[in-house]
Amino acid sequence: xxxxxxxxxxxxxxxxxxxxxxxxxxxxxxxxxxxxxxxxxxxxxxxxxxxxxxxxxxxxxxxxxxxxxxxxxxxxxxxxxxxxxxxxxxxxxxxxxxxxxxxxxxxxxxxxxxxxxxxxxxxxxxxxxxxxxxxxxxxxxxxxxxxxxxxxxxxxxxxxxxxxxxxxxxxxxxxxxxxxxxxxxxxx
Numbered sequence: 001x002x003x004x005x006x007x008x009x010x011x012x013x014x015x016x017x018x019x020x021x022x023x024x025x026x027x028x029x030x031x032x033x034x035x036x037x038x039x040x041x042x043x044x045x046x047x048x049x050x051x052x053x054x055x056x057x058x059x060x061x062x063x064x065x066x067x068x069x070x071x072x073x074x075x076x077x078x079x080x081x082x083x084x085x086x087x088x089x090x091x092x093x094x095x096x097x098x099x100x101x102x103x104x105x106x107x108x109x110x111x112x113x114x115x116x117x118x119x120x121x122x123x124x125x126x127x128x129x130x131x132x133x134x135x136x137x138x139x140x141x142x143x144x145x146x147x148x149x150x151x152x153x154x155x156x157x158x159x160x161x162x163x164x165x166x167x168x169x170x171x172x173x174x175x176x177x178x179x180x181x182x183x184x185x186x187x188x
Contacts, residue, residue, distance in 0.1 A: 032088040036095070039075050039083055046071035047173060050120075053131065054166045062127040069117070069124035069165075072172065077114020081107050096185050106183060113175045119160035120168040127165075137166040 046068035052058030053065060075083075084106070090097045099106045123135070160168060 029088050032083070032085065033093045033095075036083040036088070036093075039079075042071055043075050043176075047169065047176070050165075050169050051173070054136075054169065060131050062124075062129055065127050065165075066121075066124040069121040073114075073117040073121035076117040077111055080110040080113065091185075092187055094184050094187050096183050099183050102182075106179070109175060109179050113172060113179075116160050116168050116172045116175065119163065120165055120172065122161065123165045123168070135165045137164055137170065 049058065049068040050065060050072075053060045084095055084099055086100045089095045089099050127135070160171075163171070
């Protein structure tokens with residue numbers, strides 16, 4: 001009798017704890033999604049800062065260029081991968097569940113963005129006081145193949161360290177757009 005009563009009490013307590021556990025899980029998921037959204041907004045703001053400098057819509061400032069490039073670098077690669085754990089995907093998040101189904105592709109793209117942002121940050125570290133011709137994309141650089149999602153098989157990719165800063169930014173933006181088109185959903 002005591003065993004049955006103890007089992008019933010444990011069962012009742014377990015059921016009573018379920019809402020708290022679910023709330024904690026939901027709260028944890030919300031925190032991950034909010035942190036990821038904040039990170040994406042910081043990346044977008046950093047990219048916009050750099051793009052504005054190259055487009056002439058914002059005054060060039062070597063320190064601001066360096067800070068923005070570092071902000072991109074800090075949030076790409078392994079950090080970007082870590083911001084998309086499986087339990088945080090799907091509605092109400094904008095991250096599609098397909099990230100889990102195509103995890104190797106998603107992670108390869110995040111690592112590629114990481115290599116590009118590493119190169120951009122290294123160039124920003126050495127940035128001159130004014131935008132130089134060496135920083136500019138120039139006429140001969142093609143944009144095809146920047147994204148791993150649309151890259152042709154067998155196509156070789158140039159060493160990011162040898163690319164001008166402006167070209168690196170365009171490749172980063174191209175990869176971000178490709179990733180968003182495949183792995184991001186509109187959430188109302």
